[in-house]
Amino acid sequence: MKPANLVMFDYDGVIVDSLHVFCMNYIAACRENGLLEIETEKDVLALFEHNVYATLRQRGVTTQTIDKILKAYEIRQSDYLRELKLFDSMGDALNEISKKNKIFIITSNISSATESVMQQHGVNCFEEVIGAEKEKSKIRKIELVMARFKDLPAFYVGDTKGDMIEGKAAGTITVGVAWGWHGLEKLKEGGADYIVQSPQELVGLFSK
Template identity: 55%
Template sequence: MALVMFDYDGVIVDSLEVFIARFSQACLENGFTGIQEPHDVIGLFEGNVYETMMQRGMDESTIDTILKRYEILQGEQLADLELFADIGEALQRISEKHLVYVITSNLSSATIKILSQNGITCFIDVIGAEKEKSKIKKIQNTMSLHPRIPAYYVGDTKGDMIEGKHAGTQTIAVTWGWHSPAKLQEGSPDHLFNTPKELANFLEKVE
């Protein structure tokens, strides 16, 4: 048995267009003008998105305000979000052997709502940005609940790979999300898969 922690946006749900539109709007409304083009949003995820925003001059309280505004804006489009093909089946297969968590820079409530609407109830917990902004801390806290078993973090961005490694997990990059295979390789993932089925096949062999 292993601990398998999943990112949400770009791994489970195809949310890039909604995220770019709504997160950009929330940032601009609250004075963060570093978002002009879609690539500006995606670029935030080469590291921890919130740490990057702070490095660019935002304080934590303003980021919290942006998050609250984004929650409202995102909520208006939740019905538009769809899961990636075959990811639901893959999650179910993986959860039959391993402990599954969702660790995301998104908000827990919206994440749980979409997962539940799509019949995905195999996760133990969803740990979102309102609980802790550092993905490294969220991963390490989750690992502390399940010591002495292998731990994996599954993500779709270079930042996910960097944070997973810093937290002490094996990192799994998936290529159907936000960053290209070349960008993902910059984060030196331990494994890389092109389809949810490949991912499930690999994790089913993990003891």
């Protein structure tokens, strides 16, 4: 059976409830590498108004320093992976969506860490996880996947204003999840085409 859609998912804030762990480790990784202005959860969330790595570069952070931050973050978060939980019903929703659609994870996190958490929770229905160490631009990552499935309607599911902006820039239909990091108003500011209130509603969107 031909898949109905190409559905690309963000990870943090959409699939996994990771805000506290992410912020704690990301702030520490920034501090280790001399980026002292990222001090609070609010500072971290502000980076996701657009692409987090593009925002850092606009602030004068070099690509070399960004790579060092990513590596330090990867090392730090490895101690916390077993603590991370999927949002309620999200694993079942992903498995259900995968029955009729091609699904990918496109994330600003690290691919191997993402894969580890998904396997830990028994979710193995993704074609591929494409993390920041492979390519920092979500727009570019989305475009590369879309090029492989040109005949399928393409969706990007995210939880931040930046996700909606980048999904649109890449040419997808954007779906914002209301349980994530930025909330309804930021998703609307990003121009979300759809906003869903629950994983069950997400299943309904991709089961038509």
